[in-house]
Structure formats: C-alpha cells, structure tokens
Amino acid sequence: MILPRPQALFAVASVTWKEWTAFRSHMLVSLFTGPLRFLTLTWIWKATSSPSAMAGGMTTDDLITYSGLAILLGYAVFDFADWNLQMLVRTGRFANHLLQPMHHAWYALAQKMGHRALAILIEAVPVWVLVSLFLGRPLLPHGGMWFLLSVGFGFLLMFVVNYASGLVGFWLTRAEGVRRCTVLVRDTFGGAWIPLSFFPLAIQPILFATPYPWILYVPLRIATGRLEILGRIVEPALAVGLQLVVLTVSVILLSGLDLLARRRFLAAGG
Amino acid sequence: MLQAIKGHLELHLEGVRLGLAVRLANRLDFAASLLVMMGLEFVPTLITALLYRNGLAFPGWSLHEALLVQGVFLTAKGIAYPLFGGLVWNTGEMVREGSFELVLLQPRHPLQSCMARAFDAEDLGKLAGGLALSSWCLAHVGVPSALQMAGFAVFFALSIALFLASIVAMGSLLIVWVGNFRVYEIFETMASLGQFPSTILPKNLRGLAVAGFPFAAFAVLPASSLLGRSVEGIWLAVASVAILLFASLTLWNRLLRRLVGAGG
Numbered sequence: 001m002i003l004p005r006p007q008a009l010f011a012v013a014s015v016t017w018k019e020w021t022a023f024r025s026h027m028l029v030s031l032f033t034g035p036l037r038f039l040t041l042t043w044i045w046k047a048t049s050s051p052s053a054m055a056g057g058m059t060t061d062d063l064i065t066y067s068g069l070a071i072l073l074g075y076a077v078f079d080f081a082d083w084n085l086q087m088l089v090r091t092g093r094f095a096n097h098l099l100q101p102m103h104h105a106w107y108a109l110a111q112k113m114g115h116r117a118l119a120i121l122i123e124a125v126p127v128w129v130l131v132s133l134f135l136g137r138p139l140l141p142h143g144g145m146w147f148l149l150s151v152g153f154g155f156l157l158m159f160v161v162n163y164a165s166g167l168v169g170f171w172l173t174r175a176e177g178v179r180r181c182t183v184l185v186r187d188t189f190g191g192a193w194i195p196l197s198f199f200p201l202a203i204q205p206i207l208f209a210t211p212y213p214w215i216l217y218v219p220l221r222i223a224t225g226r227l228e229i230l231g232r233i234v235e236p237a238l239a240v241g242l243q244l245v246v247l248t249v250s251v252i253l254l255s256g257l258d259l260l261a262r263r264r265f266l267a268a269g270g
Numbered sequence: 271m272l273q274a275i276k277g278h279l280e281l282h283l284e285g286v287r288l289g290l291a292v293r294l295a296n297r298l299d300f301a302a303s304l305l306v307m308m309g310l311e312f313v314p315t316l317i318t319a320l321l322y323r324n325g326l327a328f329p330g331w332s333l334h335e336a337l338l339v340q341g342v343f344l345t346a347k348g349i350a351y352p353l354f355g356g357l358v359w360n361t362g363e364m365v366r367e368g369s370f371e372l373v374l375l376q377p378r379h380p381l382q383s384c385m386a387r388a389f390d391a392e393d394l395g396k397l398a399g400g401l402a403l404s405s406w407c408l409a410h411v412g413v414p415s416a417l418q419m420a421g422f423a424v425f426f427a428l429s430i431a432l433f434l435a436s437i438v439a440m441g442s443l444l445i446v447w448v449g450n451f452r453v454y455e456i457f458e459t460m461a462s463l464g465q466f467p468s469t470i471l472p473k474n475l476r477g478l479a480v481a482g483f484p485f486a487a488f489a490v491l492p493a494s495s496l497l498g499r500s501v502e503g504i505w506l507a508v509a510s511v512a513i514l515l516f517a518s519l520t521l522w523n524r525l526l527r528r529l530v531g532a533g534g
Contacts (some may be wrong), residue, residue, distance in 0.1 A: 029452040033459040040463055042468075044317075047470040048326035055324045177302025184309050193313050198320040 004102040009110040013248050016114025025154045027123055034071050034127035036136070041067035042134075056197040062224045066195055069223050073151060073216055074192065075124040077158045079112040082182065085166030086175050094265060105163055105258065112159055141223030146236035150219040153243040157215045160250045161186060168255075170261040185210075191217030197228050199200045214246045281386045282377070289389030291358070309393035311347065313501060314465045315340050315403065329469045334410040335497055336467060341404030342496070343465050343489035346426060348397025350433030356388035356513065357381075357437055361475075364442035364452055381522055384441065393469075414496045421495035425487070432487050432511045436461070438518040445525045464488035480507040487511055 020027070045063040051053050058066065085108065088094040097104040132138045143149045165182040169175045187193065189212035196207055196217050206212055208229060221227040222236045229239070293300045312468050315337060322333040331339075364370040373383045409416070414422065440453040447453070464485035466478055479486035480503030487507045494501050 024449075025447070026450045026452055029450070029456060033452075033455050036459045037462075040459075040466075043470045043472070044321075044466060048321055048330055053325075055321075055326050115311055172298070174296045174299035177299040177304075177306060180306040181302055181309075188313065188316070194317050194320055200323070200326050 002053055002103070004106050007091075008102060009106065009113070012107055012110035013114035013117070016111045017118050020115045020118050024118075024122060027119060030075060030123040031126050031130070032121075035130045038068050038071055038131050039134070043131065054136075056195050057226070057228050058195060058197065058224065060233070063195070064135070065139065065141075065224050066220050068135075069141060069220055070192055070216065072124050072128055072131075072139075073154070073219060075119050075127070076116060076151065077155045077215065078119070079162055081108045081112065081159055081162040081229045082166035082179050084108065084111075085163060086169030086179060089169040089265065090173075098265075105254075108163060109156075109159055112155075116155070130154070142225035143222040143236050146240055147219060150222050150236070150240050150243060153240065153247050154215045154219050157211055157243070157247050157250060160254050161211055161215065164250075164254050164257055167257050167261040170264045186212050186215070189213060189216050191220060195221070196263070197243070201231055211246050211250050214243045218243055278382070279381045281382070282389075286389045290391050291389075293391045302498035303392040304395040307392050308399040311344050311399060312403075314462065318466075331467045332411070334407045335493075338404060338407035338411065338496065339467060339489045339493040341400050341407055342426070342429075342493045343404075343461075344400030344444050345404055346400070346433060346488060346492070347401045348393060348395075348431040350397060350430050350437065351393035352390055354385060354388055354434055354437045356390040357384045357460055358440045358444065358454065359390075359451070360384055360387050360447065362453075363439040364528070365445055368406045380526060381438070381440075381519075382527045386442050387438055408496070411497060414498070418498055421501070422492050425492035425495050425501070426512055428487050428508060428533065429489065429492055431515055432484065433490055435511065435514040435518040438522055439514075442518065442522040445522075446528050461485060464490060477503065477506075479503070481510055483514070484510040515533050 042064050045060055045067065049060045049063065051060050053059075055063070085094075085104075088097065088104075094104070097107060100107065128139060143150070161182075165179055168178050168182075174180060189196075189207050189210055191213060196204060196213055199207065218227065218229075218239050222239060227234045227236060227239050283493060293303075318328075318336050318340065319333070321327070322336075327333075328336050361370070364373065373380050376383050378386075425464060436457050440457055443453050444450065460483055463471075463479070464487070468479040468486050468490055471479060479490065484503075484507040486503070487510075491501055
C-alpha cells in the first residue's frame with residue numbers, strides 16, 4: 001500500500017469533517033451519555049471498593065481515572081471502518097473506490113482522522129470538562145509523551161482491527177452478525193468495560209496475544225501511572241515499543257488479508 | 271369488540287411470523303446476531319462477576335443476588351425487545367427513507383402498524399440468556415415463595431411497561447430527530463443504572479431510582495421481590511411508570527403531527 005500524498009489525505013479528512021458537522025446533533029448526544037456512563041462507573045467503584053485497599057492492582061482513584069479516560073479515549077479512537085467497508089462491498093459501491101488513485105484503506109484512515117478530529121472537539125473536550133467538574137479536579141493522564149504516543153498507536157491499531165473485520169464482507173453476504181461479534185470481543189478484551197487486571201491471571205496471556213488490549217488498555221494503564229501486564233509492572237517506554245510491534249504485525253497481516261479479499265470482489269456497477 | 275381484538279392479535283401474530291421468516295433467510299447471520307445480542311447483554315454480568323472475584327461487592331448483596339438483578343433485567347428486555355423493540359428501528363428507517371407516509375395510509379393507528387412490524391427474533395437471545403442466568407441464581411439463593419412470585423409477577427409487568435414507554439418515546443423522537451439511532455445509546459445508558467443494586471447510588475440520590483425515570487423498576491424491584499427483600503418506593507415507581515407510559519403515547523401522537531415527508 002503506497003503512501004498517498006499528504007494533500008490528498010488532508011482533503012479527504014477535511015471533507016469528512018464537513019460532512020460530519022451536518023450530524024453534530026447526533027455527536028452531541030455524547031454530552032449526556034458520556035458523563036452518565038462515567039457517573040455509573042464511579043458510583044460502582046465507590047460503592048464496592050475501599051479507598052485504602054486495591055482491587056485488580058488499582059486503587060479506587062485509579063479505577064475512576066481509568067473509567068473516565070476509557071470514555072474519553074473511546075471518542076478519540078472510535079471508528080466504523082468495519083461497517084463502512086462491509087456496506088460498500090454489499091452495495092457494490094466499493095467499485096468506485098477501486099478507481100481512485102489511493103488504496104481504500106488510506107481513504108478510510110483519512111476519513112477516520114476527519115471525523116475523530118471533530119469528535120475530539122465536540123465530544124471528548126466537553127465531556128472531559130463535565131467529568132473534571134464532577135471530580136473537582138482536571139482529569140489528567142500520567143505518562144506525558146508516552147501516553148500520547150500510546151494513544152496514537154491505539155488509534156491506528158483500532159483502525160487496522162476494524163478494517164480487517166470489514167474485509168469479512170468480501171466473503172459473507174450478510175456480515176453484520178460477525179461484525180458485532182468482533183466489536184464485542186474487541187471491547188471486552190480491550191478493557192473498555194473493566195481493567196484487564198481483573199481477569200484471571202491464567203487467561204490474561206490469551207488476551208494479550210490479541211491486538212485488542214494494545215488499543216485501549218495499554219494507553220489507559222499508562223495514564224493511571226502504573227501499567228501492569230500479566231501481573232508484572234511494565235515501563236511505559238517498553239509498553240509503547242510492544243504496541244508498535246503489535247501494530248506492525250497487524251498491518252502486515254491486514255495487507256495479506258486485503259490482497260486475498262480483493263480477489264473475491266465482484267461488482268456490476270455501483 | 272371481540273372481533274376487533276381478534277383482528278389486532280392476528281395482525282401482531284402475522285408480524286411475528288414475517289419477522290421470523292425474514293431473519294431465517296440468512297441463518298448464519300441470524301445465529302451470529304443471536305449470540306452477539308446475548309453476549310452484549312452479559313457485559314454487566316461479566317463486570318459483576320469480576321468485581322466479586324476480586325474481592326469487591328455491592329453493599330448488602332451477594333454475588334448471586336446481584337446477578338439475579340441482571341438476569342431479571344435481561345429476561346424483561348428479552349420479552350419487551352422482541353415484541354416492541356423493532357418499533358424504534360423501523361420508525362427511524364421509514365422516516366429516513368420517506369416511506370413512513372405509507373404507514374399513515376393504513377387502516378390502523380400508526381403506532382399499532384409500527385408495532386406489528388416490530389418483531390425481531392434476534393432479541394430472543396436476550397430472553398434465553400436472562401432465563402438461564404435467573405434460574406442459575408435462584409438455584410443458589412433459594413426458591414421463592416408463592417407470595418414472592420406473585421409480587422414478582424406484578425413488578426415484572428411494571429418492568430415491561432417501562433420498557434414499552436421507553437421504546438415508544440425513542441420511536442417518537444426518531445420522527446423528528448431523523449436518523450439519530452443514538453437514541454438507543456441514550457436509553458441504554460439510563461437503563462444501565464437499573465442493572466445494578468440501588469445501593470451503588472449515594473444515599474441522597476437513591477430516591478431517583480424510583481422517581482422520574484424509575485430505572486429500579488426494570489429489575490431491582492422485581493428481583494427484590496423474588497429475594498424477599500423490602501421493596502421501598504414501589505408506589506412512586508408505579509406512578510412514575512404510568513406517567514411515563516401516558517407521556518410517551520402522547521409524545522408519539524404529538525410528534526407524528528410534525529412528521530415532514532415528501533412521499534416515499
């Protein structure tokens with residue numbers, strides 16, 4: 001997949017930004033659901049845990065920080081490349097993208113950059129303000145540049161995982177059920193609902209052998225100041241390095257899957 | 271009158287038959303959706319199980335009691351969603367495509383026409399999951415008495431009524447808030463509070479569980495009845511559900527007048 005010109009990527013991203021502003025009222029729903037989800041989780045942690053004890057290697061404050069940042073990072077890294085690709089294949093409109101002078105994966109990534117930039121502005125930032133007001137302090141992550149780098153890798157890895165899931169649409173007529181399965185596994189194994197340190201130690205190697213924990217869980221634990229993988233404390237620099245390895249392997253596998261998928265594509269105009 | 275009731279029932283049964291036929295056209299996708307719809311609903315159960323496994327607990331509730339709340343929630347959802355839940359999606363899609371006007375031409379109330387098309391078999395996975403989880407929990411906490419079961423039946427009906435009110439409200443919103451299926455997310459976020467015992471709420475906010483949007487009515491009240499626990503605020507919850515049901519039906523009729531269409 002040859003890297004297209006940055007101007008082309010920027011053009012796609014800016015058009016996507018404009019397109020999504022038409023649906024800003026849909027995005028603003030997050031200003032209600034985000035803080036409410038945070039409140040629910042905070043109440044659960046406060047009611048069930050003790051401030052002086054740890055659970056899953058985390059204090060109550062860590063758990064609340066984790067939950068808040070999980071919601072915010074969710075807005076930053078979310079995409080629906082899987083649904084979009086399956087729709088294009090199902091309707092035949094994918095044929096139009098084969099005529100473009102850039103690989104559809106780059107096009108979809110540029111789209112993600114566009115709509116996530118808008119989401120950070122009108123979803124993540126306002127929800128961060130509301131959450132910080134509730135906490136009485138700004139919800140700030142630990143880790144500095146390592147955290148930002150980790151989120152960047154998580155952003156790309158989420159896209160790679162979703163795009164790979166979308167490629168299933170080249171094999172199945174109706175792939176919605178399989179797509180939803182993948183989303184469920186991705187979010188559960190990714191620590192979106194609860195930190196992975198709560199899972200039994202015996203199954204954690206299985207979780208970390210998948211790309212999912214490297215999307216959200218690793219950046220979130222860097223943000224809490226104490227990253228634990230398989231029961232061991234890991235330095236942020238090493239964790240980010242491992243993330244890069246996972247990302248590289250995932251991109252290679254995606255490229256192979258993409259080559260196999262395109263051989264199967266049949267369209268009669270779209 | 272009997273003839274009219276028979277006609278209504280036949281309409282809904284036909285909707286169920288068609289709904290099943292449509293989903294069974296692609297069995298692999300249906301099976302996957304069935305499992306996923308059930309799996310998604312078990313996330314709160316997973317969270318609860320992991321919490322207790324790590325030494326945490328909802329104050330005053332054992333693991334099986336807490337899971338029973340989620341089992342009851344899932345069972346109620348597994349009845350309400352197959353029967354009514356499709357109303358939201360169907361209404362939203364028809365309004366977005368411009369084909370909703372065809373529903374207005376039919377010799378039935380639009381709400382009934384939408385409900386008749388609403389059956390979605392994939393949500394039966396929730397019912398199966400809910401019954402399995404509830405049965406497993408009851409096997410550990412003890413079989414409820416006849417009185418507890420009678421109380422449960424009443425509160426369970428209240429739960430279904432609250433689901434119905436919520437579904438009608440969501441469908442109503444999609445008539446004017448075209449294509450915004452995040453109404454599901456709004457509802458799910460509010461309802462998620464009803465999947466955990468009300469003891470998670472700060473003491474000064476526990477009244478919210480039974481007033482306004484009484485999320486405790488989804489599952490906490492019915493499960494408490496099964497467990498023989500005291501059910502506080504029940505009359506407030508009943509009144510709130512009745513008001514919400516009336517308000518949602520009124521909202522539907524009001525917003526229907528604001529439907530903007532240009533033919534389908």
